[in-house]
Amino acid sequence: MTSRTVTLWDPPITAKIYERGDGSPLLFLHSGSGITPSDPLVAALAEKHKVFAPRHPGFVDPDELDELRDVHDLALYHEELVAHLGVHSFGGMVAAEYAAHYPTRVSKLVLVAPLGLWNEDYPVVDFFTSFPFGMADLLWHDAQSPEAVAAMTAMAQGDDEEASQSDDPLTALMLRVLPGLITLGKYLWPLPDRGLSRRLRLISSPTLVVWGEKDKLAPPQYADDFVKAIPDATTAFIADAGHMAPYEKTAEFVRLVDDFQR
Numbered sequence: 001m002t003s004r005t006v007t008l009w010d011p012p013i014t015a016k017i018y019e020r021g022d023g024s025p026l027l028f029l030h031s032g033s034g035i036t037p038s039d040p041l042v043a044a045l046a047e048k049h050k051v052f053a054p055r056h057p058g059f060v061d062p063d064e065l066d067e068l069r070d071v072h073d074l075a076l077y078h079e080e081l082v083a084h085l086g087v088h089s090f091g092g093m094v095a096a097e098y099a100a101h102y103p104t105r106v107s108k109l110v111l112v113a114p115l116g117l118w119n120e121d122y123p124v125v126d127f128f129t130s131f132p133f134g135m136a137d138l139l140w141h142d143a144q145s146p147e148a149v150a151a152m153t154a155m156a157q158g159d160d161e162e163a164s165q166s167d168d169p170l171t172a173l174m175l176r177v178l179p180g181l182i183t184l185g186k187y188l189w190p191l192p193d194r195g196l197s198r199r200l201r202l203i204s205s206p207t208l209v210v211w212g213e214k215d216k217l218a219p220p221q222y223a224d225d226f227v228k229a230i231p232d233a234t235t236a237f238i239a240d241a242g243h244m245a246p247y248e249k250t251a252e253f254v255r256l257v258d259d260f261q262r
Contacts, residue, residue, distance in 0.1 A: 001018040001019060001020040001037045001039075001042065001043075001053070002018070002019050002020070003016055003017065003018045003019070003037065004016075004017055004019070005017070006081075006084055008077065008080045008081055008084065009067055009068075009077055009080065011067055013057050013064050013067060013068075013077070015054055015055065015057070015081060016054065016055045017052055017053065017054045017055075017085070018035060018037060018039075018042065018051075018052075018053040018054075018055075019050070019051065019052055019053070020042055020043065020046040020050075020051050020053075021045070021046025021047065021048070021049055021050050021051050022049075022050050023048050023049045023050055024048075024049055024050065024261070025049070025050045025052065025085075026045060026049040026050065026051050026052070027052050027053075027054075027082065027085070027095075028041075028042055028045065028051050028052065028053040029054070029056075029078075029092060029094050029095050030053060030055070030056065031092060031112075031244075032127075032177065032180055032181075032184050033139075033155050033177055033180075033244075034055070034056075034059050034155070034176060034177050034180050035053050035054075035055050035059075036154070036155055036156075036157055036176075037157070038154040038155070038157045039053065039154065039155060040150065040151055040154050040247065040250065041151075041246050041247055041250060041253075044250050044251070044253075044254050045254060045257065047254075048258060052085050054081060056094070056180070056183060057077065057183070058179070058180065058182060058183035058186070059177075059179060059180040059183055060179060061179075062179055062182045062183070065182065065183060065186055070187075070194070071097050071187060071194045071195070071196070072101070074094060074097060074187065075094075075097045075098050075100075075101040075102070076101075078094060078098045079098065079101070079102050079105070082098070082102075082105060092111055092112055092113065092114035092115070093114040093115045093116040093187075093188075093192070093196070095109060095110075095111060095114070096109075096111055096114050096116060096196060096200065096203070096226075097116070097196060097199070099203045099205060099207075100196070100199035100200060100202045100203050101199070101202075103202055103203055103204040103205065104204070106203075106204075106205040107205055108205055108206050108207075108208075108260065108261060109203065109205045109206070109207040109208070110207075110208045110210065110256075110257055110260065111207060111208070111209045111210065111226060112210045112211075112245065112246055112253075113210065113211050113212060113215055113217075113218050113222075113223075113243050113245065114209075114218075114226065115188055115192040115218055116192050116193060116194070116196040116197075117192065117193055117196065117197055117222055117225050117226065118191050118192060118193040118197075119221070119222070119225065121221075122219040122221045122222070124192055124217065124218050124219075124222075125138060125216065125217050125218075127217055128181070128184075128185065128189060131174070131181065132171075132174040135174065136148075136152075137216070138216050138217050138243070139216075139217060139242060139243045139244050140242045140243070140244050140248065141212065141214040141240055141241050141242035141248060142242075142248075145248065147247065147248050147249075147250070148244070148247070148248060151244065151247040151248075153172075155176075156172035156176055157172075197225075197229060200226065200229035200230050201229060201230070201231065203230045203231065203233075204231065204232070205232070206232050206233075206260075207226075207230050207232060207233040207234075208233070208234055208235075208236060208256065208257075208260045209223050209226045209227055209230075209233055209234070209235045209236070210235075210236050210237075210238065210245065210246070210253065210256060211223040211235065211236075211237050211238070211245070212237070212238050212241035212242045212243060212244070212245030212248070212249075213237050213238065213239050213240070213241065214240060214241060214242045215241075215242050215243045215245070216242055216243065217242075217243040218243060220237065223235045223237070236256050238252055238253065238256075
């Protein structure tokens with residue numbers, strides 16, 4: 001991937017944006033594992049799309065979070081980013097917030113196991129207490145599978161700003177994403193619902209909600225909750241996959257996205 005930086009917000013935040021591929025534009029809003037030049041999911045999506053993958057504020061420099069007070073500021077920030085890039089939105093909780101705040105800016109929306117809702121009958125696992133040693137089992141259906149190990153190895157290879165030093169892929173990944181936990185804590189702790197449940201009805205774009213059937217972090221029942229709240233939404237479940245379903249079953253996930261985009 002190539003990368004460039006743009007200056008957004010006031011006071012200014014320098015946003016790093018990775019780009020890869022050609023075709024219809026797709027904005028990739030990364031998960032808590034961050035974004036790296038070797039991200040295998042971006043590579044797969046870039047076979048048919050021009051992928052823009054910005055790094056979320058706070059994932060390298062936690063001081064950037066001082067300028068984004070809440071999820072509403074986060075949505076405003078992404079509106080400025082989208083206006084700069086001239087693309088539409090694709091992602092998880094941040095994408096859902098953006099699509100609810102700016103429904104006319106999104107043509108089609110894909111949400112992959114997004115956080116942001118809460119149900120006492122099937123609560124989201126507190127992944128902060130699972131860090132670091134319980135994270136792999138929580139995120140992956142099988143953390144020892146070739147797909148999981150390959151993805152963790154690729155995602156552990158950060159750029160010069162966030163390179164970590166470890167020969168173990170999981171340890172390297174955890175070292176690289178450690179600053180991002182501060183960002184996740186600001187927007188997800190102690191409960192992930194910051195009012196998103198009241199805003200989902202504002203999303204006007206056709207929406208595909210994708211979930212791994214074996215998700216141990218966010219129970220698959222949340223897929224139904226998102227679909228019930230979004231006016232035009234459908235669900236797709238991926239068998240034998242956990243919270244990192246797009247990385248565990250990349251080819252299947254890309255097919256779902258391509259079919260939905262047609």
